[in-house]
Amino acid sequence: MKILSRTEELLLISIWKLQKNAYAVTIREELKTMTGQIWAFGGLFVSLERLAKKGLVESSLSDPTPERGGRSKRIYRLTGNGLDELIKIRKLQESIWEQVPKLTHEKLS
């Protein structure tokens, strides 16, 4: 399987963290707090759809919650493969970065 894109990685982490409460709005907020950046909904759905097609996440519609405007949410969760990929990308990153000593500006020629 190809290496995950940054967005895919962040999505998987968000879903993992949010557990049963992982749906578009909360995922988007989680991305914002993690990175300081704002993600467009369009991209979210497209990327989630792609992850689903790869078998890394799955989703289902929840019952509506009793709050104003609280319509059904599409709840996302990791599959076993999704968790595997998450573990894999973490290991890959660790192995890549451990070959790079802590960087400082003095090291720059």
Place this chain on the structure above:
Amino acid sequence: MKILSRTEELLLISIWKLQKNAYAVTIREELKTMTGQIWAFGGLFVSLERLAKKGLVESSLSDPTPERGGRSKRIYRLTGNGLDELIKIRKLQESIWEQVPKLTHEKLS
């Protein structure tokens, strides 16, 4: 500045590691050994060009080396800003991942 794409991050790391010997061919090999994946040259040059436009890398043509076919190489190096971004993305990743306990399959519902 927007968060670096995966490719951009890997490119900056490669250049950092290769030091004076960072040009398209060696960078590509470095990407291969780091990730196990093969990068197309097209993407390399486009991405390097983009990094240059952002001021994260700069390049110059070397003298040809006295080996068969050894023509001039375009050598890439990090700028100060490039090193900053590299340090930044490392910190961002560490901060994101340290909120996620070591993952195991038992944790999955």
Place this chain on the structure above:
DNA sequence: CTATTTGTTTCACATTGTAGGTAATATATT
């Protein structure tokens, strides 16, 4: 001079992500 090697660059296309919307369904207000 011609073939071969090393390396850069280009280009059409595929994939991924953005900006900004529409639509559906719930509660709140009058």
Place this chain on the structure above:
DNA sequence: AATATATTACCTACAATGTGAAACAAATAG
């Protein structure tokens, strides 16, 4: 009941990023 407003899903045209494959350039070997 009718209307307003909130929450959420989803769509679509476009921009940014990455791929695959080739063309082009300059060096040495014979």
